[in-house]
Amino acid sequence: MLEIKDLHVKLADEDKEILKGLSLRVPSGEVHAIMGPNGSGKSTMSYVLSGKDGYEVTSGSATLDGADLLEMEPEERAAAGLFLAFQYPVEIPGVGNMTFLRTAVNSQRKLRGEEELSAAEFLKLVRTRAKSLKIDADMLKRPVNVGFSGGEKKRNEILQMAMLEPKMCILDETDSGLDVDAMKLVAEGVNALRDGKRSFLVITHYQRLLDHIKPDVVHIMADGRIIKTGGPELALEVEHNGYADLLAEVA
Amino acid sequence: MRRAQALAAKREAAAERLSRGDLPKGGAWITAARENALERLHQMGLPARRDEYWRFTRPEALIAAQAAPVPLMIDEDAPQFGELDRLKLVFVDGVLNVAQSDALAMENVEITTLEQAATQDIHWARDLFGVLESRGQAPVERPLAALNTATATQGLLIRVTGKAPRPISLTYLRADDAGDAVVHHVIRLEKGAELTLLESGPAAARLSKVIEVDVADGASFDHIRTQGRDHGRRALTHLFARIGAEASFKSFSLTVNGALTRNEYVITLEGDDSHATVSGAVAGDGNDGAFHQDDTVFITHAGERCESRQVFKKVLRNGATGVFQGKILVRQSAQKTDGYQISQALLLDEDSQFLAKPELEIYADDVACSHGATVGAIDEDALFYMVSRGVPRRQAQDMLVLAFLSEALDEIDNEAIRDDIQTRLELWVERHSA
Incomplete structure (x- = not known):
């Protein structure tokens, strides 16, 4: 299980906070999707989790099956x-x-x-x-x-x-730049790896990919944290109404 | 006035370095060649730091009357080209060691030592010995090549009349920590002849080597060398080549370690429809004492429809210096020339430097010439990509270093030789991994 608790991250050489208290749990075997407007911190999250230079974790934690990822x-x-x-x-x-x-x-x-x-x-x-x-x-x-x-x-x-x-796969906008056939092929590849134990976190802008890789849970991320969590229907809502309503809800 | 004064000083230094009485004794043909070289040396004078082509590399250590001693390094790696079937000739401190060498005989190849030929009054090599060197002195002077011609007593005169059945390999070993080697080879490939020449080893505390190669019409010459491990060694090499029509010339060098290495290439594509490639892979670490490596290339296109390639890749760390001075001169006669030149350095830290001077001079109007020189650091995005897949950072960096150099190694056609050199390079990278 991937567990992120109240994660705060800023750029290493700039005083700019990007993740502002991100919390997220992806239990074993589940597929979660993260959607959110540009600049909400989705890619930063994937880079921080995988250990890219250039970011500074100021507080919070991220563990995979209890092991502290941020220490590795x-x-x-x-x-x-x-x-x-x-x-x-x-x-x-x-x-x-x-x-x-x-x-x-x-x-x-x-x-x-x-x-x-x-x-x-x-x-x-x-x-x-x-x-x-x-x-x-x-x-x-x-x-x-x-x-x-x-x-x-x-x-x-x-x-x-x-x-x-x-154990834990993060897919960062894997659908970007793909035509329909290529996307299907990639989705089939991902689905073939679903075995009830492996977890996925699918970052995407579009509902379309989620027609092929069916998520158990959908999170909406904005301004560095999760603002709403729900079922697959949440992705459809975003597809129809955009993010404006959701953002207004939390504002 | 200052120029005249500088020339006078250079000439004075040359006169002081070598006079007629110092020339080795020999038969008529070689004495004529040596005296001619001495005269040219005295005219040109010794190189000085203000000279156009000596700005990036200091000539002092190469000019000094004696070689600075360099500790002998015990090399525990398997010998270079170890598994390869070849005619093996061994030099120790620049002197042919008969006991360690194969017999000087092979089908389609005639080999004489310079020492033996020098006792005769006439020899076929008189048409080439000091001749290609002398022609290679314009438009850029190379006085230390003339010094070599005047003083060399060691070397091989190789005449190839057909396809050589095996490569000739020259292994240069060291025994004396202050060995000062002066070696001069002449190679003549007659029409349609083929030869692969391999060279390896540290050679001497200081090495001066000239190779003059005449590649006749339809002939093919392939040269692969590795410049060996002893950290303090210094070497100045000159490769002069004349290439006839429909002929092929290739030369690849691997340089790892060595306080100072300068490789000069003077190649003339004289006939039509010929090809010449000079390439090199360099890996240098300043922490081994010092590392300075210089490739100075001058390719002249005179024939039509010839193709030339220069591909040099250098990885430098801990204060190592790489130099590339490469020129393509296309004469008016050389229509449809295809010239390509690339020199690239990968600097692994901020202490190392790469100095490059690419030059094109073109007088024909229907040619395609391109050149590029780049210098850069390890690609951090590529490094992170590899590390994120579980490859440890150090290993990922080593893979990127070898990948960078692979473009130069790709210039070697013979797969077994390329693998052998790749292995040597991998060992170096492993040893110097940070």
């Missing part, structure tokens, strides 16, 4: 089971996609004190999982995300997720 290095958070699917996956020229995947999988296993996968075991696994995401051998051979289309980049994120088998 980013790679330790990953090994503890946290995964962030990036809104803009980074291109890494010169590093092969397959090499990167294998290094990541084995680094995590090593950090957890597990045995590393052999080349053969890894290859078998990656082939099966890549196939279901329609990722061909050529994409695996190419440098990480270099020359990938928007859809290929997002599928590659889901492939990494499938290979790393995290």
Whole structure:
């Protein structure tokens, strides 16, 4: 379970608070969605949880299954089971996609004190999982995300997720830049990973993605905290009425 | 007036450094070549810090009458090119060691030592020895190459008449901590001949090396070298090449460690439809004592429809310095030239520096030439992306360093050789990981 309590975060080199008392619980096996207007702090939350530099936590806590995420290095958070699917996956020229995947999988296993996968075991696994995401051998051979289309980049994120088998997946606007077919493919990839134990936090602007990845709970975030929590119907309400009414409610 | 004074001082220094009486004794052809080089040296004078092409690299240590001693480093890694089938020749402190070397014989290849050829009054190498070097003195003077021609007694004269069945590998070992090596090789590839030349090892406390290569029509020359580990060593190398028509010339260098390395390339694409590539990967750490590495490249296009590439990548840390001076000169005759030049440095801290001087000089009107020089730090976004997937920061940075250098390594065609060099580089990165 991911538990965020009264989290306050400011930019490290500026006196600007972005998260202002964010609290959130995502129990094991559940899918939660976060929606909210631009600038509400959704991406900041995902970066702070995964350990990106440039932010300062001034108070509050964030734990994954009781372990203090904020005390860990980013790679330790990953090994503890946290995964962030990036809104803009980074291109890494010169590093092969397959090499990167294998290094990541084995680094995590090593950090957890597990045995590393052999080349053969890894290859078998990656082939099966890549196939279901329609990722061909050529994409695996190419440098990480270099020359990938928007859809290929997002599928590659889901492939990494499938290979790393995290407990808690954060999807940061995974639907941005995707056409309908690509979005379906990505959603299928995510749904295939739902196993009753793994949790998801889906950050999105649009209800559309939630037609494909059905959330148990929907949160509305504004000005650095959650202002309303409800069922899937909350997403539909936003789709029809926008955020204005909700914002007026809490103001 | 100041220019005249400076030239007088440089000439005086040259006269003091070497006089006729110091020239090694030999047969008629080599004596003529040495005397000619001495005369040119005296005309040019020794390089000085104000010289256009010595602004970024101080010549003093290379000019000094004696080499500064450098402790011998015990190298525990597997020898470079260890598994590769090749004709293996070993130099110790710049002197060919017959006991450690294979016999100087291979199908389609004729090899003589300079020492032996120098006793004769005439030798085929007279058409090239000091000749390509002499032609390479304009428009940019390279006095230390003339000094090498005048004084070298060690080296190989290699004539290739067909396809060499195996690469020739020259391993330069050290035994004397103040060894001062002066080596001069001449390589002649006759029409349609093919040769791969491998070089490796620290060579000497100080090395001066000239290679003159004549690549005749339809011939192909592939050169791969690694400049070895001893931290304090200094080296100045010159590679002069003339390339005929429909011929191919490739040279790749890996430089890791070394207080001072300067590699000069003077390449002339004389015939039509030929190709020349010079490339290099450099990894330097100033904490090893000092690290200064300089690639100075001059490629002249004279023939039509030739292609040339310069690809240099340097990773520098802890006060290391990288220099790149690269020029493409396209003569009026060289229509349809395709020239490409890129030099890039990755600085791992704020103490290191990269000095680059890319130059194009074009007289033909139908050419495509591009050049680029960049300097940057580790891409923090890429680093975070990797770390967020569970790769420890240090390992992620190492992967990015190797990825940066891979573009230069990609210039090596032979996969086994490329893997061998990649392995060497990985070991270096691992050792110097921060």
